Amino acid sequence: MKQFFTFVKKEFYHVFRDRKTLLMLFGLPIAQIMLFGFALTNEIKDSKIMVVDYANDSASKEIIQKLAASDQFELQKSLMSHREIEAAFKQGIVNLAVVFPANFNSDLLSQNSAQIQVIADASDPNKANSLTNYVNNIVRDYQQERVNESQLPYQIQAEIRMLYNPELKGATNFVPGVMALVLVLVCVLMTSISIVREKENGTMEILLVSPFNPFLVIISKAVPYFVLSLINLTVILLLSIFLMEMPFEGSLLLFYAESSLLIIAALSLGLLISNSTDSQQTAMLLALMGMMIPTMLFTGFMFPIENMPVPLRIISNVVPSKWYYIIVKSIMIKGLGFSAIWKETLVLVGMTAFFLFVSFKKFKIRLA
Amino acid sequence: MKNVVIKTDKLTKKFGDFIATDAITFEVYEGEIFGFLGANGAGKTTAMRMLCGLSIPTSGGATIAGFDIYKEAEKIKANIGYMSQKFSLYEDLTVIENIRFFGGVYGLSDKEIKEKSDDLIDLLGLKEESKKLVGSLPLGWKQKLAFSVAIIHDPKIVFLDEPTGGVDPVTRRQFWDLIYEASNRGITIFVTTHYMDEAEYCNRISMMVDGEMKALDTPTNLKKTYNAASMDEVFFELARGAKRQAD
Amino acid sequence: MVTLQNISKTYNKGAIKAVDQVSFKVKKGELFGLIGPDGAGKTSIFRMLTTLLIPDGGVASVNGLDVVTGYKEIRKQVGYMPGKFSLYQDLTVEENLNFFATLFNTTVQENYDLIKEIYVQIEPFKTRRAGKLSGGMKQKLALCCALIHRPTVLFLDEPTTGVDTVSRKEFWDMLKRLKDQGITILVSTPYMDEATLCERIALIQGGKIMSIDTPEAIIKSYPSPLFAVKSSKMSVLLEDLRKQDQVKSSFAFGEFHHLTFKENLPENQQSLLNDLEKLGHTCLEMKEITPTIEDCFIQLMSH
Numbered sequence: 001m002k003q004f005f006t007f008v009k010k011e012f013y014h015v016f017r018d019r020k021t022l023l024m025l026f027g028l029p030i031a032q033i034m035l036f037g038f039a040l041t042n043e044i045k046d047s048k049i050m051v052v053d054y055a056n057d058s059a060s061k062e063i064i065q066k067l068a069a070s071d072q073f074e075l076q077k078s079l080m081s082h083r084e085i086e087a088a089f090k091q092g093i094v095n096l097a098v099v100f101p102a103n104f105n106s107d108l109l110s111q112n113s114a115q116i117q118v119i120a121d122a123s124d125p126n127k128a129n130s131l132t133n134y135v136n137n138i139v140r141d142y143q144q145e146r147v148n149e150s151q152l153p154y155q156i157q158a159e160i161r162m163l164y165n166p167e168l169k170g171a172t173n174f175v176p177g178v179m180a181l182v183l184v185l186v187c188v189l190m191t192s193i194s195i196v197r198e199k200e201n202g203t204m205e206i207l208l209v210s211p212f213n214p215f216l217v218i219i220s221k222a223v224p225y226f227v228l229s230l231i232n233l234t235v236i237l238l239l240s241i242f243l244m245e246m247p248f249e250g251s252l253l254l255f256y257a258e259s260s261l262l263i264i265a266a267l268s269l270g271l272l273i274s275n276s277t278d279s280q281q282t283a284m285l286l287a288l289m290g291m292m293i294p295t296m297l298f299t300g301f302m303f304p305i306e307n308m309p310v311p312l313r314i315i316s317n318v319v320p321s322k323w324y325y326i327i328v329k330s331i332m333i334k335g336l337g338f339s340a341i342w343k344e345t346l347v348l349v350g351m352t353a354f355f356l357f358v359s360f361k362k363f364k365i366r367l368a
Numbered sequence: 369m370k371n372v373v374i375k376t377d378k379l380t381k382k383f384g385d386f387i388a389t390d391a392i393t394f395e396v397y398e399g400e401i402f403g404f405l406g407a408n409g410a411g412k413t414t415a416m417r418m419l420c421g422l423s424i425p426t427s428g429g430a431t432i433a434g435f436d437i438y439k440e441a442e443k444i445k446a447n448i449g450y451m452s453q454k455f456s457l458y459e460d461l462t463v464i465e466n467i468r469f470f471g472g473v474y475g476l477s478d479k480e481i482k483e484k485s486d487d488l489i490d491l492l493g494l495k496e497e498s499k500k501l502v503g504s505l506p507l508g509w510k511q512k513l514a515f516s517v518a519i520i521h522d523p524k525i526v527f528l529d530e531p532t533g534g535v536d537p538v539t540r541r542q543f544w545d546l547i548y549e550a551s552n553r554g555i556t557i558f559v560t561t562h563y564m565d566e567a568e569y570c571n572r573i574s575m576m577v578d579g580e581m582k583a584l585d586t587p588t589n590l591k592k593t594y595n596a597a598s599m600d601e602v603f604f605e606l607a608r609g610a611k612r613q614a615d
Numbered sequence: 616m617v618t619l620q621n622i623s624k625t626y627n628k629g630a631i632k633a634v635d636q637v638s639f640k641v642k643k644g645e646l647f648g649l650i651g652p653d654g655a656g657k658t659s660i661f662r663m664l665t666t667l668l669i670p671d672g673g674v675a676s677v678n679g680l681d682v683v684t685g686y687k688e689i690r691k692q693v694g695y696m697p698g699k700f701s702l703y704q705d706l707t708v709e710e711n712l713n714f715f716a717t718l719f720n721t722t723v724q725e726n727y728d729l730i731k732e733i734y735v736q737i738e739p740f741k742t743r744r745a746g747k748l749s750g751g752m753k754q755k756l757a758l759c760c761a762l763i764h765r766p767t768v769l770f771l772d773e774p775t776t777g778v779d780t781v782s783r784k785e786f787w788d789m790l791k792r793l794k795d796q797g798i799t800i801l802v803s804t805p806y807m808d809e810a811t812l813c814e815r816i817a818l819i820q821g822g823k824i825m826s827i828d829t830p831e832a833i834i835k836s837y838p839s840p841l842f843a844v845k846s847s848k849m850s851v852l853l854e855d856l857r858k859q860d861q862v863k864s865s866f867a868f869g870e871f872h873h874l875t876f877k878e879n880l881p882e883n884q885q886s887l888l889n890d891l892e893k894l895g896h897t898c899l900e901m902k903e904i905t906p907t908i909e910d911c912f913i914q915l916m917s918h
Contacts, residue, residue, distance in 0.1 A: 006717035010706065017705045202701035206760075209665045210718045211691040365686075367667040407779035408750040507653045534776065534805045536652030536820060537909050538916050541866050548850045562779065565869035569849075587870060598869070600780065600808075607781045
């Protein structure tokens with residue numbers, strides 16, 4: 001056991017003394033989260049909107065005027081019906097439509113409450129989210145003014161409809177994606193490189209000629225990356241909760257358990273790669289081409305899988321991160337428990353077992 | 369008066385506080401076989417890089433084939449050949465492809481390349497192997513081929529960095545036959561080696577110790593000076609005093 | 616201790632014959648040298664003996680254990696220093712040593728007496744990273760690491776390649792002292808001059824053993840008297856020697872050229888000197904010499 005710990009210690013030395021790689025490992029996910037989380041939700045100016053005003057009364061006109069006056073919006077035109085909205089969206093002329101029902105002002109006066117409908121093109125979810133928020137703010141301002149005038153509580157409710165991307169896949173969906181990507185990247189890439197490096201340096205020869213169990217070599221190599229991945233995961237989690245106000249509804253324990261499962265799957269994949277190559281370059285290329293790109297494509301956080309052609313949808317099933325992504329979303333956003341994700345978990349367990357089996361089977365206790 | 373092809377004046381290279389090459393001054397004559405000896409870390413590689421125009425000196429100067437190492441590095445490169453033990457040829461190209469490639473790099477015309485490669489393959493007896501990958505040749509053949517390629521453009525000077533390391537004794541001698549032949553054609557040979565018998569084949573030998581040039585003379589005179597029976601002893605006598613430990 | 620019987624190894628599905636029917640025995644406590652150029656098959660032989668490669672043919676054993684079936688036991692008993700510097704460059708001297716000690720289930724303290732003499736030379740640099748050591752010191756550290764578990768058989772694959780003369784001498788002195796402690800040592804080297812430092816040697820070329828014996832016996836078996844000759848113009852002299860009818864072989868050898876005659880006649884020397892003088896050579900000097908291992912190697916290669 002002491003041998004094992006010494007080995008693990010040595011691996012940590014390697015990791016901490018290679019400053020550049022370490023920086024990249026932690027810097028990259030943070031940069032990604034920041035990029036997608038903030039840069040893309042920056043203030044939006046002069047977005048094209050249109051209105052359908054069935055009411056055509058003082059209240060609706062006043063709100064429309066406010067919308068047109070704001071920096072964020074550029075009023076494109078007023079339409080006569082819902083049907084025209086659909087067409088305008090499809091042509092991509094506008095990003096947002098606001099619909100005032102008939103009797104808007106009278107509803108407001110008689111029932112102290114009225115509804116408007118806000119329809120956004122959510123294929124760019126971050127933008128759609130921001131735009132609807134702006135509309136909400138303007139409507140709230142108007143409400144405030146009327147309350148001040150009449151001392152009566154008015155309620156205008158905005159009913160928001162997102163077109164094309166009703167779940168509004170944005171930052172909230174992006175974070176679990178980045179998590180999956182980072183875990184796969186760190187584990188597959190780093191383990192395979194660190195094993196192949198021993199081969200390149202010739203130290204593998206000495207390790208094999210020692211009485212130390214070759215399998216323990218592999219396992220102790222995996223430990224630091226396992227730990228690193230968990231730290232990385234925690235950093236991303238904290239960033240997204242405190243900086244980006246992501247919800248975390250479910251069980252933290254379950255989240256870490258499921259993440260560990262993906263890590264083990266990725267580690268065994270890394271081992272598999274390191275078995276089939278002798279140079280760090282090839283290992284890196286294999287890991288990037290073989291793992292990173294499929295992860296980006298088929299996890300579902302960049303490109304919705306349900307919109308893909310059938311063959312690609314089938315392929316996506318063999319990508320472990322796809323299942324992890326579903327699991328994490330369920331835990332973080334929907335707050336679901338194990339009973340809701342046991343099927344996905346089972347798939348991941350199966351994959352992990354398979355990768356582990358193959359990589360141990362293929363592991364060489366000699367050279368060549 | 370012999371023609372001087374390499375002339376250095378207090379050539380110095382520092383890496384931070386570390387003086388890799390410490391004010392070395394020497395001359396090499398045209399057609400000479402000049403042995404550049406020294407223990408590991410004595411500063412041989414650094415000096416050689418400066419002479420090839422690959423590295424800029426911290427101070428001092430040198431002219432190589434009449435060109436200044438500060439201002440005319442490109443002209444120097446056109447007039448020298450270089451071969452090292454580690455990299456010299458592309459292992460995944462065939463013999464003939466390597467010859468053509470390096471001929472092209474040095475700006476030979478297609479006709480010249482054709483002639484040269486035919487001569488070269490004849491000289492080395494590689495007719496059967498000309499279409500084989502260089503990686504599949506024995507080390508000794510590779511090194512002989514690499515040397516021939518390094519002088520394909522008839523340079524004034526050729527720099528050889530441990531060209532015969534690990535080569536068998538017979539091929540090593542064949543390699544030196546090639547060196548003599550090039551030297552007779554007027555090409556100056558600047559060579560480093562770990563084999564002390566090869567030091568004897570040089571016209572003159574320099575010894576680097578701790579970045580300084582501690583000795584420079586013919587092998588016979590060096591043995592006389594240090595009262596030694598062989599070059600091995602001369603080397604040992606000089607290098608033993610080295611203080612520098614790190615590479 | 617170590618035996619090989621008709622051991623063969625091929626690569627690329629038989630296209631490259633690295634080791635061809637090699638047999639030899641190394642006795643307990645012997646310092647045995649495998650002498651040959653790069654590509655002769657030295658590394659392949661070492662890797663088979665250290666259980667890293669499986670032979671394609673033949674049987675081999677170390678300490679009576681078969682290299683294929685007994686690999687687990689062998690790995691506990693042998694020390695191995697591969698040709699390339701194989702320590703962790705980003706770990707310090709001390710960390711490397713401790714790591715390898717633990718790997719072999721022992722401690723540095725336990726076997727300190729064995730490595731003490733070597734280790735004290737690098738101890739001043741124990742906090743330095745191995746990658747920052749000079750060639751000679753790296754090699755000492757690698758030897759310490761290979762010795763740390765007190766192996767009974769030590770395999771050193773080209774330990775002195777790329778190391779300067781001074782460090783090479785020191786290294787061989789260390790090997791002799793290790794041998795005195797009863798460790799069986801197999802060492803390979805491309806430097807022929809190191810052959811005489813071994814008790815017995817095998818000269819190997821192209822995967823085949825050309826000769827196995829003590830260095831003295833190999834030198835003694837040199838088939839004909841060997842002469843050294845020099846003149847004021849060495850390169851011309853070599854060409855002229857090759858043209859002489861009575862000369863069987865001639866080759867450059869340091870400050871002299873070495874040569875043998877076709878027939879063993881007493882007047883050989885004088886008649887050759889006369890001929891050379893006629894060709895215009897001055898300062899001629901000629902003497903009969905004892906062959907070196909390199910002479911023997913060249914002679915064996917020409918067969």
